Amino acid sequence: MFMKPHIVMMLIFTSGMSTHDLFAQQDSSATITPFLGEDAQQYVSSQKELIVCSVAQAVGSNASIDIVKLITKNTGLNVIASKPMSWREGVNGLKQGDCDILPWATETEERKQFMNFTRPYARTIRVIVTRKEQPYIGSIEPYLHNYFVTETNNNIVAQLQHEYPSIQITRTESTLEALELVETGELFANLASLYSVSNLFGNERFSELKIAGQLPSRFDDVVSLASHKDNLLLAKVLDKAVMTTNQIEIADFMNQSAVYTYGREIDYSRYWYFGLITVILIISLLWWIRYLRALNYKLETTHKELEEKSYELEILSTTDSLTNTYNRLKLDDVFIKEIARSNRYNSELSVIMLDIDFFKNVNDEFGHIAGDQILIKFAELLKTNLRDNDILGRWGGEEFLVICTGIDSTKAVLAAEKLRKIIENENFSPASNLTASFGIAGWKKGDTEESIVARADQAMYTSKHQGRNRVTLIESTQS
Secondary structure, three states: OEEOOOEEEEOOOOOOOOHHHHHOOHHHHOOOOOOOOHHHHHHHHHOOOEEEOOEOOOOOOOHHHHHHHHHHOOOOOOEEEOOOEOHHHHHHHHHHOOOOEEEEEOOOOOHHHOEEEOOOOEEEOEEEEEEOOOOOOOOOHHHOOOEEEEEOOOOHHHHHHHHOOOOEEEEEOOHHHHHHHHHOOOOOEEEEEHHHHHHHHHOHHHOOEEEEEEOOHHHOEEEEEEEEOOOHHHHHHHHHHHHHOOHHHHHHHHHHHOEEEEOOOEEOOOOHHHHHHHHHHHHHHHHHHHHHHHHHHHHHHHHHHHHHHHHHHHHHHHEOOOOOOEOHHHHHHHHHHHHHHHHHHOOOEEEEEEEEOOHHHHHHHHOHHHHHHHHHHHHHHHHHOOOOOOEEEEEEOOEEEEEEEOOOHHHHHHHHHHHHHHHHOOEOOOOOEOOEEEEEEEOOOOOOHHHHHHHHHHHHHHHHHOOOOOEEEOOOOOO
């Protein structure tokens, strides 16, 4: 007698709630919650619809929109899914503005040029998928002479090539295509996130594939929500949403997708003893998994708490609490690195120091609370109109410092003049119009932090003495 069994392999225990049950009432009851700041709440209220890049996931076509809905359910954002697209199309879609939110995104230096990233919301292991005849792979190093395959734009390629320069990797548009190349024997193994390949093993055509090993934890797939670089308020809302989302809900969502089944025709009249042994092994395995799950959950919870605390402490230690720009401690650290770089490579470096004119009169006339709000708006105005690689910090009181890497003092003067005009034409209610005085200094061989800042400070006070609302460059310290 022939029967078709299904052996269910669970990566982690899952909840009984389906993904669509989880979001069934979300759209009708979403409200803006108090954890968002006033600017973020105004942004949410002004948005009609945000498009989620529906990048293909083996776990199902709704995985992308569903994870975003789960994370943003308390923000009031109205998110809809784009048409299904490959990972490459999703990255390009976000870059070109065809969609607004890209889930499953791993932060890299290249992507940071045009994407903002939230803190990570999930971490999954990466596995090595081969044909069944391949023995267990404890380490990838003995197999570097073989050909591996993974998805285009997968950041693991750069990681592996950096650590194993001789590794040979082919790229495909999807995990499905990669597994087909391994199934046919054209390539040795597919390197993929376990979350991406789990459900593909239910496909009859992949009956000859297996997970032969896993990569070390340093290659884990750490994913965030990404948004366009220019949409800072959306990035702020999404990061707050990730930070306040119940981590158990996210874990349950990931777990219920991380299940795969594998079935084939078996003659139980000939292999009855194999079935009995399998049942015993499964019972033992389930007991052991249950035990390990409890320990693993406790460890993961502790680890996540430590990561969150570490992130919060890092922000507190380097950020000015009022303006959300860098503080003196962080600026000193940046100065040390950038001056060392300039001394070593003779690269260009400039400093802009600026001070709000007559700011004491603002505090005296409108009070310190109004003065603080003006400082916050002033800092946001500077951040919006500086280059991405400029480093802005509050030097003290109403003084700000900008470290401009890669440009000389002449270009820094042009940048400062642009800022001066923008500030002059901005309405800083209730104080109406304000101006600022600027001082510029360019790096010279042998400069220290103290010497270059001293020239910028002297230049700024020269602007003050010459009537304010102007830009002054000093090339050398004047006695």
